[in-house]
Amino acid sequence: MTTVENEATSARPTPDIVRPYGDTTGDGMVQVSFTLPVPHDKRAEGAALQLAAKMGLDPALLVHAKAMGPDFTFFVVYGRVNHLVDLRQVEVVEREFPLLSPKEVNRAIKSALRRKLVVVGACIGTDAHTVGIDAILNIKGFAGEKGLEYYNEIKVVNLGAQVLVPELVARARAEKADAVMVSQVVTQKDAHIHNTTTMSAAFREAYPAGKVPLLVVGGPRFEEGTAQRLGVDRIFGRGTTPGEVASYLVHALVDSKEKR
Structure with missing residues (x-):
């Protein structure tokens, strides 16, 4: 690809509606981490997947679970969400003063x-x-x-x-x-x-x-x-x-x- 083509590609306008990116563009894949106040066992892993489902991850894959002491477990879950982000509704606080030396x-x-x-x-x-x-x-x-x-x-x-x-x-x-x-x-x-x-x-x-x-x-x-x-x-x-x-x-x- 030539330099001109590269510049044209990088200048491509950003769409107003976007979806999370994981493995491929627009696949909706996200990764979340959290801790539950339960010992690490199969029931705890099932609870983590239940929470992920209630958060809207479908399907959800448990990719990491680690005991945090005897009474807590830390999880990392990977899954797909169907939510879209409308960039037109994002509010940004702009800096109202110039940067000085x-x-x-x-x-x-x-x-x-x-x-x-x-x-x-x-x-x-x-x-x-x-x-x-x-x-x-x-x-x-x-x-x-x-x-x-x-x-x-x-x-x-x-x-x-x-x-x-x-x-x-x-x-x-x-x-x-x-x-x-x-x-x-x-x-x-x-x-x-x-x-x-x-x-x-x-x-x-x-x-x-x-x-x-x-x-x-x-x-x-x-x-x-x-x-x-x-x-x-x-x-x-x-x-x-x-x-x-x-x-x-x-x-x-x-x-x-x-x-x-």
Whole structure:
């Protein structure tokens, strides 16, 4: 096939209605994994196939089953679904601000604020996973981008893991934080949702109306578009880079100030 033919093939428009792809195009094959609270035996495998059938997999093939201790079994099931996906009904949250280089971020902050922009970050509650917050704040950064510590016009205060909400509020007040960033990885029993709403309520109680720092939350299990419901200004999901966060800070704190 020639280069022109390759380009033509890759430029083929995506259909509006699609079906899952497994072995061949449009075969509807999917693979799912789950755990049942039963010991691993033939009855457990039958229960897994029953669940798969109720999920709409027909036929369903049990491809993996492994005991997880004496009372639980982990399963992987492969099967066909008849469901279709309508791409016209998919809602996407678009980024509403331009991506800036570190120089552009520093220049904007210095020009508008005439001081350093202060960011306080932490993992709150029982969450001890600092990889996410460190990737954004620490100078080593993430995905080839240096963290916010690299920016000359940003002061970063990283409180680390398992920080109590009252401690976070107190430190933010002491540092006169412009923005507070919280990372939440632990999601058992919706701990990330509870911690976020608790944190938001605590800040709004501790600060006068209109004086609350920018509240930014990140984590792999947050849903896009739920920031308002959780009481925060912005939610960042998996794959977010320091450059995106820095650009958002300029958009939310610097550009908005200039417009006022």
